[in-house]
Amino acid sequence: MKRTGLRALLLGVVALAGVVGTAAAQERVLRIGMTAADIPRTLGQPDQGFEGNRFTGIPLYDALTHWDLSKADQASVVIPGLATEWAVDANDRTKWVFRLRPGVRFHDGSPFNAAAVVWNVQKVLDQNAPHFDQSQVGVTVSRMPTLRSARAIDELTVELTTSEPDSFLPINLTNLFMASPAHWQAKFNAVPASVTDPRARAQQAWAAFAADPSGTGPFRGARFVPRERFEMTANRDYWDAARRPQIDRVVLLPIPEANARTAALLGNQVDWIEAPAPDAVPQITRRGFVMYQNAQPHVWPWQFSFVEGSPWLDRRVRHAANLCVNREEMKQLLGGLMETPRGSVPPGHPWWGNPSFNIRYDLPEAQRLMREAGHSPQRLLQVRVLTSASGSGQMQPVVMNEFLQQALRECYFDVQLEVGEWNAVFTNWREGARHPNARGANAINVTFATMDPFFAMVRFVSSATQPPVSNNWGHFVNPEFDQLIAAARTTFDAAGRDAALARLHARIVEEAPFLWVAHDVGPRAMSARVKGVVQPRSWFIDIATMRIE
């Protein structure tokens, strides 16, 4: 009897192990090698730039407004997220009313409502709130510069107030991710009583929250190993049925070295890598992996100086530089990993605007313009460009700048490259062309994202954004542009706002405060087992709609 029981017990254990083993074997796991050197922050407001939003923002959290990531052939536009509709107050255009999506719950089971929105605005804007977190302020507030406060009107209606009328607010709000107040409070309550300073308690609560996050997104945080891995599991109760994950688990691995990422993919250690080593692309495709790329809202430019004595004050010179570069050759040089720009946004984009200046390769016209401006092979125009040897979004700056140096020689430019350390160059981007750290440069090479109108256009051409306020590095001042910006900011219907932005973009291209060189294409390589991949024209990508075969 005893032996029979033991045998039955053993059989049971074996059977259970088999079931568990099969389930584990069948788990659909997607392993991603990121370029980041650390796991982007998981507490709601990620760091590590847009890669952070891509991997620990959008999958874990929702914002009031979302980017539409479902199309590869159109510009990504803002769509409803946790808010179903919104409108500005006709009498006071600094107030917006957002109607919230009913029935949404955080991963911890608590409800998402107007109070949660107020709490999430307070976490970065209200220094007196117990959960205010300084470490989240920088990456958040800078991306929604005019938002000032939030007030709950009822359970599912919230009023947001801005410092001035600002039609960009719904776009900015894609950056404010909704973390769970109830979950944070639970973490706060669990902080040992020995920690008495409220700020220290809040800090510890946020640290605990980051290790065990709770948002409303399609994935839940499952395992966090600092600097090593972050694992997320599918949220089967996600409110948007179309984005309910078909992948069971996503593993994020920081692999900052491009060759190491490539080797990890080739060795089947990961299923997806960001930015593979360009030289390895043929090998990657030969081994059956799939390359994805699409024009990103990104510009690789030279931004010109308009301070006294700058060689770029003459518009003919600016146009000549834009006409002198054979970008198709540069594309070849980069193994096809770039798109040719026609402005800061491409034709077909809602902000395109059909400018009269056509950015293209036209050497005779470029030379004619330069001769007209008084330059020739005997009278070269000296220009000095501040650039870096590497840096986020900079693609391959040395190779690309040397290509430009050579190309522009054909149009009577004598280009001197001033190569600085990335952080120093980046810092000077805000200090401006007049600052000693510009090292006498009259153009700067710092790449930028163009998802948001402020970041894409306004900060470079508004007289109010001259250094040290923002990135109008070259001190470009033109009252016409200030009026166009004001018109865009105060036009509150989306179509009217986009039309105003299109007029602004067209004028920017015509005045050419940049040499537009390339758009990055966000190359990524994936195992052929990963299906349903849509690479939108965006910095982001939707993991929730992918599947693994």
Added chain:
Amino acid sequence: MTLFLLRRLLYALPIVLGVSLVCFALVHIAPGDPLISVLPPDATDEVRARMMAAYGFDRPYHEQFLLWAWRALHGDLGMSIATARPVASEVIRAVGNTLILAVAATVIGFAFGLLFGVVAGYFRDSWIDKAASTLAVVGVSVPHYWLGMVLVIIFSSELGWLPATGMGPSGSSGWVPDLEHLKHLALPALTMSVIPMGIVARTTRALVAEILSQDFVGALRAKGLSEGGVFRHVVKNAAPTAIAVMGLQLGYLLGGSILIETVFSWPGTGFLLNNAIFQRDLPLLQGTILVLALFFVVLNLVVDVVQTLLDPRIQRA
């Protein structure tokens, strides 16, 4: 011995202070914005000023240093700007990870280094000596970064035998000595071991050759001692120097290798320093360098003590 220990400890104090001062000065002199990881360049002056004050960067340098040093004395290395996690826990975790790698590399490096060194010294000027010496020179000369990449290409990309990156497989929360984790350890440890292997081999070769030429070895042989017995005497005489070299090499390895740990995404001190440098994470940078400097000081102390135990003449000197 107690006096000797106290004297060595006393010597260590100014070294630690000097290292912290130099490290603090260097990280603050370097160009770039210390808030770059948490503050985009478009941040308003108001937000920037608020953040500078919140992190204490608006205070004079000497105040910042004294505050940091005082807290460090109490075991508080501050909070990482980029991750908002305590620096102490970040560094401890990284040191633990580097320790695993360093110990594995040390075992491989010293085992092969001693083998090559002793064999080369014992058979001086023979083809065995030349072969072993060539291997040692190659070990010292070959660039880590390149070797790591070559090993990854062969064993990961082409053969698929070993993982190219990371400390452990999916689902792992920490390093445990099982087959999967050992596989992850193999390539970085091998890459890291070649330099100590070369150095130990060359040092041991010279030592063994020199000891073999001394009169007492001739006397031992004349007394009829077997070659095994002579060998034991040779090893005993070579040991203090070999251990000193080993200690220093272990110290270097514990400092982590930025290149190796970055190539293999091994989350140790080198990887941490690399991150801290690129993110201008000053508290993390200062904390990591301080802990590594302390490691060196302690390790040198341990080596001195062990050497003294093995050879009391050192203490007298």
